[in-house]
Amino acid sequence: MKIAAIEAIPYAIPYTKPLRFASGEVHTAEHVLVRVHTDEGLTGVADAPPRPFTYGETQVSVTGVIERIFAPQLAGMDVLARERIHARLHRTVGNPAAKAAIDMALWDIAGQSLGVPVSRLLGGWSDRMRVAHMLGFDAPERMAAEAERMRDTYGITTFKVKVGQRPVRLDIEVCRALRDALGGEAELYVDGNRGWTASESAAALRELDAIGITLAEELCPADDVLGRRWLVRNSPVPFVADESATTPAEVTRSLLDGAATAISIKTARTGFTHSQRVLFQCEGMGAEVVMGNQIDGQLGTVCTAVFGAAHASSARRPGELSNFLDMSDDLLTEPLAITDGVLAVPDLPGLGVAIDPEKLHRYRQDH
Incomplete structure (x- = not known):
């Protein structure tokens, strides 16, 4: 063919x-x-x-x-x-x-x-993934209200919180508001998109650790080589490389150089073929992975879920699979549904969508 x-x-x-x-x-x-x-x-x-x-x-x-x-x-x-x-x-x-x-x-x-189904071709570990929801910058009370709505409507209890604002206290207040609103059962992790310096990140992590965050992603630029290495070495939680580790070679360098201890995999930038290479590298080096979101619509979300569900190590954590809910419409004939915090992979040949x-x-x- x-x-x-x-x-x-x-x-x-x-x-x-x-x-x-x-x-x-x-x-x-x-x-x-x-x-x-x-x-x-x-x-x-x-x-x-x-x-x-x-x-x-x-x-x-x-x-x-x-x-x-x-x-x-x-x-x-x-x-x-x-x-x-x-x-x-x-x-x-x-x-x-x-x-x-x-x-x-x-x-x-x-x-x-x-x-x-492609998920079976890739590995066939599961037919579903738990869902994490990504929260963008907003006032603490509005971010907390959105998180509560996602929990109450879709059963989502894991939230990725966008941070990296200055002053740092703005994001600390957000995370505290989220913890107060959601209680201790919710998982919170943060993503700085390289917005802070290493010293600002270290100060933030001291307070965020007390709030109970589980991961910290790209708080400061990887190009700040010594500062990033120092920060990761002293981080109380796993430090995730995302946009600084977009190829298998960058993943290897990040992990060996001490610039990260975990990796975000995004099928939107590495497809299925190279995402598998990244995943297997991480498994061999003992690094945790997160299935990330490139602000995907439903088609992109299906691809992330198909890959994430296919492997035990990528299905271990909730994947970032819900931001299509922020779109006013979509292209798929059959809309995706999140129920009890879970997204099922289509059980049809190929990606299973039209x-x-x-x-x-x-x-x-x-x-």
């Missing part, structure tokens, strides 16, 4: 409220739907969510690199020749979301052709 064509369709769906964090904020999901067509009539889909403030990709750059470089390079290749396909993609530097979407669409095709053509027509940007 050969690759016949690859589509890159830009679309935009507004969020119900902006999501704010230390490295930027988003008001609209300006993503790219990627569809890989085969000569046997199967089509694989995946989502490419550009993050210009983190990886430098934009909706225009993702669409352009797929249409002008990747699609011509991959046309006629065997769908299952994954290593040769990635060798061609690797010729072009960067563009992680574009490459990841092509990879996941190809896995979708493989699952469809075999009549098997795109609603009317909604795609409504939101696409290339008319």
